[in-house]
Amino acid sequence: MPLSKDFVAASAIPLILSILERGDSYGYAIIQRVWELSGGDMDWADGMLYPILHRLERRKLVQSYWGEAENGRKRKYYRLHRSGMKELKALRAHWDKLHGMLHA
């Protein structure tokens, strides 16, 4: 089922925060995880993720750090900040509310 561009855009931040809640991750892995979680229906354009991650970092919802990949390559990881947890909680409440409204 193809998902609309607006829906993909609106759900991007809650999805990223929720993936990072389960553990630190990096750009490529986040995109793969979104694809898996959606059963292949949500295929993010690779270039779209990083501006969002950087924006979240500026808002201090996530924090980045440089680490090393298994093959020794330099890799930038992201971790959820405490304020990101709060934001995720609020976003979940909003989406739950919407879900309830749609199924009322």
Add this chain to the structure above:
Amino acid sequence: MFDLEKEVAAWSAGVDAGRCRQAASAAELSDHLYCEIERAREDGLSDEQAFAAAVAKLGRVADLTSEHAKGRSVLGRVCAAAERYDNAHGESRELLLAHGILWAAVMLGSSLMLVGWAAPKALAYLLIGVLVPGWWASQAVMLRALRRRRSGGA
């Protein structure tokens, strides 16, 4: 012989653009590119095919650059605008630069001359009323002519 490391480094240098972009962003995107290449290799593609597929998936450098600048600082936005301007007028860059330098020289020369004559009011009128609008108008005419030439040649 296709040199993957070299190609990735060249791609990364393009993303970095050597001026507005932070090297850290280019490093992050290079890692992403390598991840895509590794996946394409697992699908049985050669290094060259894997690189081409990964670049196509990640998007054009210009798109990435402007995408990255969205929502950034004022400097970031200025850089993105410069990038777009560069992409639109890349082949006429020298001409536009020469035009800008010429007008800057005219403004500077007039300013020095009028300051020497102790006529600051005349300088202000000349700059605001003649030179700046003159520069702006001639730039607009030139860009229009360039656009026409490009669309005529396309």
